[in-house]
Amino acid sequence: MANSVEKVERKASKFQWFMMAFLIPLLTVIAVGLVLLQISGVNVFQEVSKMGEKVSVLQSVFGDGEEAVKELENRSLNLQAEIEEREAQIAKLETKILDKDNAIKQVELEKEQLENQLEELRQIQSDNKRAFADVVETYEAMSAKKAAPILVELEEEEAVKILSQVSPDQLGKILESMLPQDAARFTKLLATEGR
Structure with missing residues (x-):
């Protein structure tokens, strides 16, 4: 356990040495340089932009930002139109499903009514057969x-x-x-x- 504490302390001390000896002085030199260039009337950011335009390799890699934004906007519009079209198709399909469900319910109701009518007719037919059998018995008697x-x-x-x-x-x-x-x-x- 003491060994792992020592490793953590060594890593921390190496990081502290790196910060004190290298990173903080480098950031200080860059900040002082930018302030001096701004005071002398040089727009550092504009100069860096000009150098970036001169370097064709960077321009071909990063391309023109406006074109990329326009292309992204066009793709976004196309995707939005496609989404709206699909939503319209979904709405149509949902309407068709509802219509078919209603038609199925209507057919089921009609079927149930016809089955009831058929049962009534069977009952009437059965009653008629009994009545006819009674009439025949009467004539036989x-x-x-x-x-x-x-x-x-x-x-x-x-x-x-x-x-x-x-x-x-x-x-x-x-x-x-x-x-x-x-x-x-x-x-x-x-x-x-x-x-």
Whole structure:
């Protein structure tokens, strides 16, 4: 530990010696020289600038400051325009996304409504099938003499639907109870329907 303290003290003493022996006297000489040149009427900074212009190597390395500033300004303007253009594109894309999201929501609502309507129609169809089955049962339970005149008065399509669902025995009895021309017409309709 004592060894590391000694190293730090040596480094500090070397730095102090460098400051006292070299750096402070050099800075003092430069400051006094600048003051004397200013008093004698020489603009030191202007002279250094002239010498810098004469040295072509320095000019080619550092270039003209105004051109560099103008180029940087142009690049900055171009980048700003590009940023604004990209922001406009982003805004358009966000608008499209919102429109598509709204369209998707609208389609989902329509789908839900159609599914509800379909379910209602299925329920109605189921109810109609039950009601139709009840009507067929009623005609099967009726006597053929009472069922025949009622079926003749119905529209042909409805009468044929009912007759196609009754049992073959009941169908035969109902057709026997009809007038021959009505029985022939319904037999023909039942045959074309494919009973």
